[in-house]
């Protein structure tokens with residue numbers, strides 16, 4: 001699942017809100033980080 005994090009206030013912004021208008025609904029910042037929760041574990045054998 002893709003979510004965004006505001007660069008200014010650091011709050012998580014739902015993708016649904018971002019799609020309507022590309023800005024943070026909390027502080028109005030237009031800079032948003034794309035947050036991906038990917039856990040890549042590399043095992044060295």
Ligand SMILES: [Zn+2]
Nearest residue numbers: 006009024027
């Ligand atoms: Zn914000």
